[in-house]
Amino acid sequence: MATGKACVMVETNKLETWDVPIPDPEAGGALVRVVAGGVCGSDVHILTGEAGIMPFPIILGHEGVGRIEKLGPGVETDYAGVPVKPGDLVYWAPIALCHRCHSCTVLEETPCENSQFFEHAEKPNWGSYADFAWLPNGLAFFRVPDHASVDAVIALGCALPTALRGFDRCGPVRMGETVVVQGAGPVGLAAILAASVSGAREVIAIDMHQNRLDVARSLGATATVSLKESPEERRRQIYDICGPHGPNVVVEAAGVLPAFPEGVDLTGNHGRYIILGLWGAIGEQSISPRDTTLKNLTIAGATFPKPKHYHGALQLAVRCQEKVPLADLVTHRFGIAQAQQALDATARGQVVKAVIDPEIS
Numbered sequence: 001m002a003t004g005k006a007c008v009m010v011e012t013n014k015l016e017t018w019d020v021p022i023p024d025p026e027a028g029g030a031l032v033r034v035v036a037g038g039v040c041g042s043d044v045h046i047l048t049g050e051a052g053i054m055p056f057p058i059i060l061g062h063e064g065v066g067r068i069e070k071l072g073p074g075v076e077t078d079y080a081g082v083p084v085k086p087g088d089l090v091y092w093a094p095i096a097l098c099h100r101c102h103s104c105t106v107l108e109e110t111p112c113e114n115s116q117f118f119e120h121a122e123k124p125n126w127g128s129y130a131d132f133a134w135l136p137n138g139l140a141f142f143r144v145p146d147h148a149s150v151d152a153v154i155a156l157g158c159a160l161p162t163a164l165r166g167f168d169r170c171g172p173v174r175m176g177e178t179v180v181v182q183g184a185g186p187v188g189l190a191a192i193l194a195a196s197v198s199g200a201r202e203v204i205a206i207d208m209h210q211n212r213l214d215v216a217r218s219l220g221a222t223a224t225v226s227l228k229e230s231p232e233e234r235r236r237q238i239y240d241i242c243g244p245h246g247p248n249v250v251v252e253a254a255g256v257l258p259a260f261p262e263g264v265d266l267t268g269n270h271g272r273y274i275i276l277g278l279w280g281a282i283g284e285q286s287i288s289p290r291d292t293t294l295k296n297l298t299i300a301g302a303t304f305p306k307p308k309h310y311h312g313a314l315q316l317a318v319r320c321q322e323k324v325p326l327a328d329l330v331t332h333r334f335g336i337a338q339a340q341q342a343l344d345a346t347a348r349g350q351v352v353k354a355v356i357d358p359e360i361s
Contacts, residue, residue, distance in 0.1 A: 038356075
């Protein structure tokens with residue numbers, strides 16, 4: 001059987017480049033040649049062990065755009081009914097749904113109880129830090145339109161579906177509302193874009209890095225606040241912009257625990273606080289329950305976007321690619337064997353978005 005390269009995490013903080021088999025697709029599935037594997041902040045948490053112990057060895061990468069090599073028996077369309085053929089580009093959700101469990105059929109929620117985020121690296125695999133991704137039956141993929149920019153789609157690879165999932169769970173941004181986003185990495189930038197196109201009156205980005213704040217403005221942020229300021233000064237600036245009742249919506253996209261109590265404090269009366277970035281930061285933070293009651297807050301988390309959120313993200317990215325510089329968010333490219341460098345650069349905040357490009361040796 002032919003083999004391809006893949007970045008394999010064999011234990012915490014240890015990556016290796018393996019030659020792995022390239023299996024034919026199963027019935028209902030597809031085999032794709034990876035064009036771009038997005039490097040996500042969650043991958044950093046997975047590598048360091050902050051997100052818990054993984055079922056080693058695993059192929060990293062849950063964001064991908066790839067070109068169809070082979071289609072499994074019975075596959076003629078993508079998961080939105082669009083005809084597909086070998087050579088077409090597709091963008092996929094990283095979890096195969098069984099449609100035969102309580103979460104799938106009763107709750108209509110993800111993740112699926114009978115599916116998994118990672119597969120053993122020696123088995124057919126959908127990790128995107130690889131030459132090929134094997135998409136099993138039930139793992140939704142969507143055809144990328146011919147005029148779409150691959151960089152525009154992968155720039156907010158799982159970040160835009162995550163933001164759409166958050167607004168779906170906690171209520172969409174309404175015309176004229178004020179929104180604060182903690183963190184201007186990919187998830188934060190995705191939330192900024194979604195809030196902006198939804199008609200928010202103010203969209204305020206908070207981040208440590210000026211380059212990310214500049215990018216936030218290019219995607220629709222109307223104001224920025226530096227994390228280098230004190231929490232008191234950040235709050236003052238935000239309330240000066242939003243008014244005495246505070247922001248209607250605050251989105252946590254920072255991925256660090258101290259963001260949580262600050263976000264609760266920043267959220268205005270009758271506001272919504274949406275937790276998106278703390279998936280990989282295990283730990284506790286203190287808040288005052290009385291404050292949440294007095295302000296009548298809604299606090300909710302969201303993770304594991306549904307296939308419809310990936311489809312919506314693809315459509316939004318393609319629609320916006322000429323209006324906002326989405327493709328320019330991809331600032332760094334690395335080969336499969338350079339995945340450690342990609343993750344290190346992401347952890348240090350040196351990149352806006354890094355991708356794994358299998359053609360780079």
